[in-house]
Amino acid sequence: MSFDPASLKYDDRGLIPAIAQDAQTGEVLMMAWMNAQAVTRTLETGKVTYWSRSRQAFWIKGETSGHVQELVDFRVDCDRDCLLVRINQTGPACHTNRRSCFYTAVRDGEEVELMTPMSD
Amino acid sequence: MSFDPASLKYDDRGLIPAIAQDAQTGEVLMMAWMNAQAVTRTLETGKVTYWSRSRQAFWIKGETSGHVQELVDFRVDCDRDCLLVRINQTGPACHTNRRSCFYTAVRDGEEVELMTPMSD
Numbered sequence: 711m712s713f714d715p716a717s718l719k720y721d722d723r724g725l726i727p728a729i730a731q732d733a734q735t736g737e738v739l740m741m742a743w744m745n746a747q748a749v750t751r752t753l754e755t756g757k758v759t760y761w762s763r764s765r766q767a768f769w770i771k772g773e774t775s776g777h778v779q780e781l782v783d784f785r786v787d788c789d790r791d792c793l794l795v796r797i798n799q800t801g802p803a804c805h806t807n808r809r810s811c812f813y814t815a816v817r818d819g820e821e822v823e824l825m826t827p828m829s830d
Numbered sequence: 831m832s833f834d835p836a837s838l839k840y841d842d843r844g845l846i847p848a849i850a851q852d853a854q855t856g857e858v859l860m861m862a863w864m865n866a867q868a869v870t871r872t873l874e875t876g877k878v879t880y881w882s883r884s885r886q887a888f889w890i891k892g893e894t895s896g897h898v899q900e901l902v903d904f905r906v907d908c909d910r911d912c913l914l915v916r917i918n919q920t921g922p923a924c925h926t927n928r929r930s931c932f933y934t935a936v937r938d939g940e941e942v943e944l945m946t947p948m949s950d
Contacts, residue, residue: 729849731858736857740907783937786936805908808908813905813908819832
């Protein structure tokens with residue numbers, strides 16, 4: 711079946727969550743949002759492109775930082791309301807310079823930092 | 831630092847997305863939503879508990895199906911507006927009886943089904 715970005719279920723802002731996963735290691739790196747056109751651009755260019763809610767603009771991941779996400783595989787969930795992009799990540803995915811945004815664990819009621827920022 | 835569920839950023843419905851990842855294989859299994867009390871219950875019981883938007887009720891994953899999610903590690907992202915739960919999944923995570931909800935890939939413009947339902 712041919713894929714139509716309009717067939718996805720977007721929220722009332724026209725957005726769908728997209729989980730970015732390292733295609734090599736399986737590590738979950740970040741979650742951000744796409745609109746229908748960001749989905750189209752991601753598939754057409756192979757460069758993962760989100761919609762920035764704060765800037766209200768397309769966000770080609772890594773365009774300014776160089777920390778690009780090359781699309782390896784694009785997946786849709788059963789309800790068509792969440793995406794999983796399997797990627798090759800250059801450098802850190804997180805704006806704090808850590809490899810993943812999920813660097814804080816909650817263990818025995820305490821927050822534990824699992825990763826330090828990467829050096830350039 | 832002591833963890834306070836109220837310190838997370840919830841959306842205007844009081845919800846935060848939670849990504850469930852197989853702690854053994856790294857496979858991303860599903861994404862669902864929690865409210866503050868679901869976060870508390872998940873941490874207290876070790877059984878991953880979501881908030882069902884359709885039923886407007888707590889949803890202890892697997893309570894009726896037996897396909898429970900045992901919490902292994904609970905992670906918070908840099909913006910505190912997304913969660914990652916690393917889990918031991920019994921049986922399929924998806925209501926279609928597939929291991930993961932992300933069983934559809936988009937490749938060369940076509941939808942490709944990657945997994946078949948598990949047998950009981």
